[in-house]
Amino acid sequence: MTGTTLDDYTDRYARRVRGMTASEIRALFAVASRPEVVSLAGGAPYIAALPLDAVGEMLGRLGSEHGVTTLQYGIGQGTLELRERICEVMALSGIDASCGASPEDVVVTVGGQQALDLVARLFLDPGDVVLAEGPTYVGALGVFQAAQAQVVHVPMDEQGLIPEALEAAIADLARAGRRVKFLYTIPTYQNPTGVTLSEERRERVLDICERAGLLVVEDDPYGQLGFEEEAPAPLRARRRDGVFYLSTFSKTFAPGLRVGWILAPHAVRDKLVIASEAQILCPSGYAQAAVATYLGTMPWREQLKVYREIYRERRDAMLGALADLMPAGTTWTTPGGGLFVWATLPDGLDAKAMMPRAIAARVAYVPGTGFYADGTGVGNMRLNFSFPPPERIREGVRRLAGVMGQEIAMRKVFGAVGGSGPRRRQGASDAPGPDLA
């Protein structure tokens, strides 16, 4: 059995999952994580804002006093205790018993990623179409590609997904005889744009999907991280049927515990559990106890406010630095919450081609092509503001603006330089690796 034979078996799979090799991904993140580099590339929460002494004490007791349970096997669906706490968290966003939310229909997952993967496993057959915002979460693209489904992007504007474009896409695909399985959407403080689907559009999007008999997979990791007013209620709070609601504690508590969940339509709850059991047997009893105890005994609502305040300050630092420093022709979104700003470069600049020079200037970001399945996004980049402190954000934007200024100057003198030629469509193989968010 040679390496060549193994490659032969598995290349098909690797191509299906990502265009980029894992070693390229590792190389990018290894570089971005060097201390001298200001990384605006990640999607990590600012864990240092947690009361780590108290959290540590709680974690210790879960081992010493409750280890016989927490360190043992559990059930595939997740503990009832945690599922009840999850319902309290969802109730804060308006998803409560009045719209049929119940611990019975919650399935605990290994972060939001497994939630997505389970939905894909349950619903997607090769050749199916998934509708998704353009741009969308890179990790969702990986899941849909692994399922051999095709992602068709629906354009957004500053109010989120454009309902007319959604209708048009559904009609086009119906005419083409394609089987569309669901709309995947991150309606609130979206990754990567930070944009929120407006109140009025939420109803229209739901109506359109209902009329088309289309399921909605609502991914909501950021909904409780709004900076000013409350976000519009989640789609699941508006419809009892037809919406899968996915979320995670990775942004509001701790990604290192890997705890997320699905609130599923009752009819498929059992099937999700069976699929999860085949994949991981059961979620970590210890991690579940950690989250449930955190929610049950520590001031998690106050901690949400702490996160919001920190991220609001950092968003402001980023928006201010962008306004002060970016070359003319650059535009960006103004997120009302979440972790990300989405920037559009002056015409002609290629964010992917510019990466090596940005890294040389000690700043990192994720090029926009990573958030599209179809090579769009050449002139875009995602900038994270949740992890670096304000002064580092400003320094990062300063370095980035410097690199962009040089690119623009070079283009004026020599025309296209170093691959950053006229905006062109790139294949999915140019996509960057999964960001850690």
Add this chain to the structure above:
Amino acid sequence: MTGTTLDDYTDRYARRVRGMTASEIRALFAVASRPEVVSLAGGAPYIAALPLDAVGEMLGRLGSEHGVTTLQYGIGQGTLELRERICEVMALSGIDASCGASPEDVVVTVGGQQALDLVARLFLDPGDVVLAEGPTYVGALGVFQAAQAQVVHVPMDEQGLIPEALEAAIADLARAGRRVKFLYTIPTYQNPTGVTLSEERRERVLDICERAGLLVVEDDPYGQLGFEEEAPAPLRARRRDGVFYLSTFSKTFAPGLRVGWILAPHAVRDKLVIASEAQILCPSGYAQAAVATYLGTMPWREQLKVYREIYRERRDAMLGALADLMPAGTTWTTPGGGLFVWATLPDGLDAKAMMPRAIAARVAYVPGTGFYADGTGVGNMRLNFSFPPPERIREGVRRLAGVMGQEIAMRKVFGAVGGSGPRRRQGASDAPGPDLA
């Protein structure tokens, strides 16, 4: 979107994964976990034997002193620290640098189950054949069925997998034009039989697979839980290429942390990492730190001895009780390690049909059909001895013997009773749910 439509979408999937519904599975385990029932059905380690105070203290420090790292996102492959410790654990079984084992080629997984699922995702296409011992781990059957692969069982005897039967199966499948992807084997203290592949047969099985160009997936959760002498070296210790080695800390430390691993051929290591990232993004940083710190600072080799001693005593209790109490015609294996005894009932008894009466008599086990993909195993049951203390084991066997005695008496008087008729082939839909092991 109605429940019927959801069912329509997903029934295909559910049928693919398990014949039994999740609610039936939950019902079985809910019953088996009632305190008055002696459960010989599980596969749980005896966590109470861990030094829980010290473990708790360690877990607390990982939060309070290292939370900024342990509670954050990590990389898909798993931390280098843990992968180095895993190599120390494998070295104890003879898998070391001399046979090419390296932290570079270890991929950390969410328990052994995700390790299996990743290998299946990478290699299996619908219609492929997987060779496996008959009987084999029920959770592996679930994974292979989810991948729409067909499991062909290779018979075992008290020396493990029968090499001649393996050769014959490969030849038959080749003649039938079937594509066999790999041999899945648990060579040491197998689940569910407790049987170990003999020293001499290990080389023969490897040679046969090598000649056939067949990969070997070696699942080794129990290899370090031998009761008398050391187990024969794992297959991976004998071959540098062509063997995937899978293991877990679920039996030797704590299943509630969900940490397992794959030692992969170098050529596919990256692809496994990419597949895992699409599935779970990254394994829990906290759980990885817990296992790495346990291995790095606590006497884990001594703890292995503690487990071995407890399980040896319990195995002896079970073998003694079986010899004293079982009706004539019952036979069983004599495991040299691990967690399970495999019993064969007197002719005519049906372990699945007998379950309700056993539960009524307050004893639970897993019927043998669960460990076959083809309905074999009607007259078998798996009995666990790792979790219940010796006196409970004896009481459980006493109750079980009582139920069997009644079945035999009824059969003598009335012929077949309550479905326990003459041994018949049953469809896979009669298989019990996944055991928690």
